[in-house]
Amino acid sequence: MAEEVKLLGRRLSPFSTRVAIALNVKEVSYEFVKVEIFGQKSEILLECNPVYKKIPVLIHHGKPICESMIILQYIDDVWTRNPSILPSHPYYRAIARFWVTYIDNNLLITIWGMMMAASKEAAKEAAGRAAEILQTLEEAFKQCSQGKDFFGGDAIGYLDIALGSFLGPLKAGEKLSNVEIFDEKTVPLLVGWAERFSKLDAVKEVLADAEEYIEMVQSMNDGVPTV
Amino acid sequence: MAEEVKVFRSWGSPFSYRVELALRLKGVAYEYIEEDLSNKSTLLLEYNPVHKKVPVLLHHGKPIAESLLILEYIEETWQENPILPKDPRERAVARFWCRFLDDKVSEMFALWMSCWTEGETQQNFMEQAKECLHLLEEELKGKKFFGGDSIGMVDIAASSIAHWLGVLEEVAGISLLDEEKYPNLCKWTEEFLKSDAVMECLPKRANLLALFQTRKQAISSVK
Numbered sequence: 201m202a203e204e205v206k207l208l209g210r211r212l213s214p215f216s217t218r219v220a221i222a223l224n225v226k227e228v229s230y231e232f233v234k235v236e237i238f239g240q241k242s243e244i245l246l247e248c249n250p251v252y253k254k255i256p257v258l259i260h261h262g263k264p265i266c267e268s269m270i271i272l273q274y275i276d277d278v279w280t281r282n283p284s285i286l287p288s289h290p291y292y293r294a295i296a297r298f299w300v301t302y303i304d305n306n307l308l309i310t311i312w313g314m315m316m317a318a319s320k321e322a323a324k325e326a327a328g329r330a331a332e333i334l335q336t337l338e339e340a341f342k343q344c345s346q347g348k349d350f351f352g353g354d355a356i357g358y359l360d361i362a363l364g365s366f367l368g369p370l371k372a373g374e375k376l377s378n379v380e381i382f383d384e385k386t387v388p389l390l391v392g393w394a395e396r397f398s399k400l401d402a403v404k405e406v407l408a409d410a411e412e413y414i415e416m417v418q419s420m421n422d423g424v425p426t427v
Numbered sequence: 428m429a430e431e432v433k434v435f436r437s438w439g440s441p442f443s444y445r446v447e448l449a450l451r452l453k454g455v456a457y458e459y460i461e462e463d464l465s466n467k468s469t470l471l472l473e474y475n476p477v478h479k480k481v482p483v484l485l486h487h488g489k490p491i492a493e494s495l496l497i498l499e500y501i502e503e504t505w506q507e508n509p510i511l512p513k514d515p516r517e518r519a520v521a522r523f524w525c526r527f528l529d530d531k532v533s534e535m536f537a538l539w540m541s542c543w544t545e546g547e548t549q550q551n552f553m554e555q556a557k558e559c560l561h562l563l564e565e566e567l568k569g570k571k572f573f574g575g576d577s578i579g580m581v582d583i584a585a586s587s588i589a590h591w592l593g594v595l596e597e598v599a600g601i602s603l604l605d606e607e608k609y610p611n612l613c614k615w616t617e618e619f620l621k622s623d624a625v626m627e628c629l630p631k632r633a634n635l636l637a638l639f640q641t642r643k644q645a646i647s648s649v650k
Contacts, residue, residue, distance in 0.1 A: 251527065274519040
């Protein structure tokens with residue numbers, strides 16, 4: 201019953217991509233509803249997320265759930281079949297949540313900085329900070345993967361989805377700011393992980409690549425994309 | 428086995444208070460380690476190398492940082508007296524409000540900043556803070572606690588409103604939690620403070636007042 205589950209989002213929003221991937225992982229059919237977030241926001245978005253007015257919003261049985269990582273936990277709670285999105289042990293769940301909070305509070309703003317920098321200096325500064333954070337995440341990968349393919353082990357999970365959705369903007373940021381920080385020399389484990397992540401069936405159709413983000417940035421008029 | 432559970436905390440921090448309250452509500456015995464935030468212990472820096480902050484929960488020798496993450500861990504580890512609802516949608520709603528109460532760039536931050544700023548900056552923060560209180564007021568309609576009939580994770584996350592906010596208002600000489608405008612929130616504060624678990628580890632108001640007054644003076648003297 202595809203109409204039971206709706207995802208309000210946009211292809212180029214990595215936050216809505218997170219939810220799309222999670223739904224795919226669980227093989228849940230859903231309707232993707234593209235909404236306006238620049239200028240005049242879609243009525244349905246304002247109704248469903250009056251507090252933040254942001255995507256993504258998951259609508260299930262007519263009721264909205266907001267905030268990408270809260271939606272991922274909801275998906276795991278409702279569709280309990282394997283694979284699980286969160287690890288089963290509370291300690292490893294805490295570790296996964298910790299790194300996602302770290303990514304959301306620290307990495308994302310540097311990626312944005314790299315994509316939108318007004319000057320070479322600003323771009324370099326954002327890239328420098330991003331590189332430091334990626335080093336920390338390289339160590340986190342070692343800790344979480346325990347030698348396996350993904351942060352979640354043999355299959356992707358909460359942390360893989362949270363970080364992986366930002367691969368397109370990260371690579372776009374590198375090209376736009378003319379720096380290389382996501383490379384085999386400095387973060388070999390993450391680079392290997394990214395390649396495996398991007399090829400997965402649950403991921404490849406919904407993960408926008410760097411070129412799409414570059415096009416979006418270059419199309420911007422007063423900070424608003426025109427594509 | 429009290430020695431199995433340790434909390435690295437700072438007595439005046441509403442964030443470490445959240446952790447202690449959750450443990451007490453669940454009847455979990457623990458030992459706390461008081462941290463001097465101006466001179467952090469080697470252990471704290473070892474257990475929370477990324478942020479170097481309190482609170483940190485240590486369970487079976489494994490550290491967990493970030494107050495809301497610790498609350499989720501506590502809920503998942505000790506099943507007595509649940510602080511999250513069972514229904515997935517209600518859990519999502521509870522997590523949403525916890526995030527709202529924690530978001531550093533949201534209106535909640537404005538509550539804190541209203542007390543440390545002056546002039547037009549302060550006025551702007553106060554406006555944002557009032558919007559935030561209004562949303563929480565609406566969320567409480569018809570309920571004794573955010574968690575329903577008993578204290579839940581959202582109530583725990585909101586502890587700073589029940590106790591710290593009043594102190595900050597006094598230090599800054601402003602009024603935010605107006606009983607006429609926010610009757611639900613004021614009633615909630617009363618109910619919240621009736622709980623034994625809440626009162627057992629709440630820092631004394633007089634001590635908090637002294638702490639924040641010193642801080643306010645330090646900031647003013649820098650100008």
